[in-house]
Amino acid sequence: MIEFHNVRLTFGNQDIFDHANLAISEGEFVYVIGETGIGKSSFLRLLYMDTLPTFGRVRIGGYDSSSITRHQIPFLRRTIGIVFQDYRLLEDRNVFDNVAFALHVTGARRQVIASKVHRLLSEVGLSSKEFAMPDDLSGGEKQRVAIARALVNDPVILLADEPTGNLDPTASRDILAIFDRVNRRGTAIIMATHDYSLLAQRPGRVIKIQNHSFYDVV
Amino acid sequence: MSVSYTLKESFAGFRRNRAASLITVFTVSISLLLLGVFAIITMNFAGFVEQIRSRVDLEVFLDTDINERQQEEMNDILTSIPGVDEVVFVSKEDAAKIFERDFGESFDDILEDNPLPQSFRLSIREGYTTSDSVAVIAGRVEKLQLVESVHYRKQLLELIDRRARAFTVATLFIGIMLALSAVILVANTIRLTIYAKRHIIRTMKLVGATPMFIRAPFLIEGVFHGMLGGIIASLLIEIVFSFFIQPLSEDLLVSIHVSWSFYALLVLGGCLLGLLGSLISIGRFLKEALVQPN
Known part of the structure; x- marks a missing residue:
């Protein structure tokens, strides 16, 4: 489902990846670990094609970095859910509208949007907060809104960039529990993290970024 | 969408x-x-x-007194000139009244006879009021018989x-x-x-x-x-x-x-x-x- 073929990625004079190869199958639960600044976020950016490899190819689903067009990128992103450490909510609208936005971009009908958003908010435990503004939510709640938004289009892959980085241990456990439930339904989870305690709580495949390449940690 | x-x-x-x-x-x-x-x-x-331009009139002074028939002929000739809008005949008596209005004195008090000539006042049609166009009209009028001189505010138009x-x-x-x-x-x-x-x-x-x-x-x-x-x-x-x-x-x-x-x-x-x-x-x-x- 995800393949890296001889990927090289450089920013300025700095090599992030060099001849990096990787394959991730459907439904996997993957942790991506490594030192700060080693390239965990860049790895995720390559997946949602916010950046393209300097050399080599990244394939995700039916999309290939060597042939993708500007027009296709939004459609690729609709098949991926993305969760960030800083939540990236639309600060100017309420919880319902934040989640609904991901459906509006697909042209979904109003009734479908309302039913899906309510279902997702219930799943992440935020039914009572649908009219709250992001500023009125705690960090854990904001992250659950971001997860609901990421899941509302039933993505095949959920990318999470340090999703528990700003959260306390209880909120982190809640987020991990949601990811676990989602993964059991068949959605692949790829989570970049430096919080190794999560690995013990919910075992999964661990990929370490080191020396500009990927290594499976057994 | x-x-x-x-x-x-x-x-x-x-x-x-x-x-x-x-x-x-x-x-x-x-x-x-x-x-x-x-x-x-x-x-x-x-x-x-x-x-402002439309307020500039041409004053056409005649070298001799004309009768009513000549006045009508002159009126027709002046009206036919391109750019001329309205033609008004100013008799010696009208001229005297204008003089009296402008200067506050009557000729009768100073002279026995009215020395002012008969004249025509021409207003210019819109679009012909530039200094060049008015000069052309004045030139044509000056060449007419019985016309002694043509006066208008040439310097004002040029300015x-x-x-x-x-x-x-x-x-x-x-x-x-x-x-x-x-x-x-x-x-x-x-x-x-x-x-x-x-x-x-x-x-x-x-x-x-x-x-x-x-x-x-x-x-x-x-x-x-x-x-x-x-x-x-x-x-x-x-x-x-x-x-x-x-x-x-x-x-x-x-x-x-x-x-x-x-x-x-x-x-x-x-x-x-x-x-x-x-x-x-x-x-x-x-x-x-x-x-x-x-």
Whole structure:
């Protein structure tokens, strides 16, 4: 489902990846670990094609970095859910509208949007907060809104960039529990993290970024 | 892309960012107000110059007294000259009355006889009132039989011509500068409001929104801001002209008016300013970096 073929990625004079190869199958639960600044976020950016490899190819689903067009990128992103450490909510609208936005971009009908958003908010435990503004939510709640938004289009892959980085241990456990439930339904989870305690709580495949390449940690 | 959602988002944008929206509307209003006032002054100046020119008459003095039949023949000849609008015969008696009115003294008190010649007063048709055109008409009249001399305010017409040419060049330059300033000012204000939303725009892109989906509400919001700005500028101009300029123009016997089509143009200009400003400003935030980072 995800393949890296001889990927090289450089920013300025700095090599992030060099001849990096990787394959991730459907439904996997993957942790991506490594030192700060080693390239965990860049790895995720390559997946949602916010950046393209300097050399080599990244394939995700039916999309290939060597042939993708500007027009296709939004459609690729609709098949991926993305969760960030800083939540990236639309600060100017309420919880319902934040989640609904991901459906509006697909042209979904109003009734479908309302039913899906309510279902997702219930799943992440935020039914009572649908009219709250992001500023009125705690960090854990904001992250659950971001997860609901990421899941509302039933993505095949959920990318999470340090999703528990700003959260306390209880909120982190809640987020991990949601990811676990989602993964059991068949959605692949790829989570970049430096919080190794999560690995013990919910075992999964661990990929370490080191020396500009990927290594499976057994 | 749902049209109703796009429209809803456009107006919600106004509500969500009231301060930024009001600043944009205010900027558009001020820009259009300056541009509008300038356009009115420029347009009315041309009419004002034409009014002054139309007041310049040709006085055609005859070298001998003529009878009624000759007067009619002369009248026909003068009327047939291109550019001549109206021909009025001034008899010796009429001339004496004019003299008495202008100088406060009658000939009867000073002289036994009226020495003033008979004359014709010619008014010039609109479009023939430049100094060159009037000189051509005067030349043709001077060649006629019975005409002794032709008098008109030649120097005044030449002065008006020179000043009007200088004014046209100056207004063209100032007009271009003002229009350019308005576009830059409005585009810059919109750019700042969109810059403040750059994180939101980035999030929208990451969620899978197409550039058109993101752009459309901003463009409609821009048009709405521009339209409001245009309406406010029109209202301000109408108030200023109704209460201050129009009474003044009546006192000065100069006609200054602003038509409804001008206001419509101002509102349309506001919409265009808002649309262009938004289009230019949002473009750079929507580009996908489909190039290698190095």
